[in-house]
Amino acid sequence: MNTKKLVHLSILVSLGLALHIMEGFIPNPFIVIAPGAKLGLANIIGLITLVIYGIKYALTVNLLRAFIAGMASGAVTSMIYSIAGAVVSTLMMWMVYKLFKKYFSLIGVSVFGAVGHNIAQLTVAAIIINNIRIYIYLPIMMLASIFTGIFIGLTANFTLKKIKVHF
Template sequence: MKKLNKMLFLSVLVSVGLALSVLESAIPLPIAFPGARLGLSNMVVLITLVVFGFTDGITVAMLKSIVLMLVTGSVSSFIYSFSGAVLSCIAMYFGYRYFSNIFSLIGVSILGALSHNFAQVTVATIIMNNLKIYTYLPFLMLVSIFSGYFVGLASTYIIRNLTVSFNIIFRR
């Protein structure tokens, strides 16, 4: 893929991730766990990791968090979002790169969701200087399994259709 086309495609992915993040914050969840989200924008990061690799995946994850902060003006949310996005991207990369014979994209997505929540709870623990915040982690991990499953399922479907529709060569 030519450099300009790749840059344009990655820009579109960042924009889609941003739109999904904003949309997701407007969707009320049927559960009352503060901080629990669907993680729809993580589809974009997972797709970028699979299609373009780690460097572009982490770039999209970080840009999505930075632009979201600029759009919403919420610096405190940025700290949690950025840390979760970075750790999640790293975990999904290692899961996909080294354990794709064990994990499907659904498993990789669940790994990313679990690590995303772990990073956010760790940041909250550091900021509030209170280890008891970790007691909230099991509830978030349970939500992560379900949200990671659906994000992985949707990502699998999207990647399969991208290969057919646009003949993108994936590194696998």
């Protein structure tokens, strides 16, 4: 890996971490219908990294961001949820982006990522509490995934158009 790429990836991890932290200060718009659901602003960076650098670096950026955020906050349980969501959503977005690019825009790719993220986090919750009834929450989370995925996809798409020249 050359120095320029290392610097870019370091900046992407830092931006993802900053967005993750900033999101904690934003009132949750989903609190009434989907407690625990978040916008997932850091996923903007994951999607941008996937488009520019591919799956290997997107996974690296997302995992580093989730790990650093978890270690910095001391919330190890949150880190487990975050890492599971990051891995599954990144892989899901990569598969859709790679295999179905002509059918789905980045917005669609992002929605699939949001769905994968929520399924992964509910699966971790089911394992931790040893109860599959948590999946009753899945339809609500899927609805939230559509809205958050659209927002993240639109934002990533807009950002990519503005920064593509520099990469």
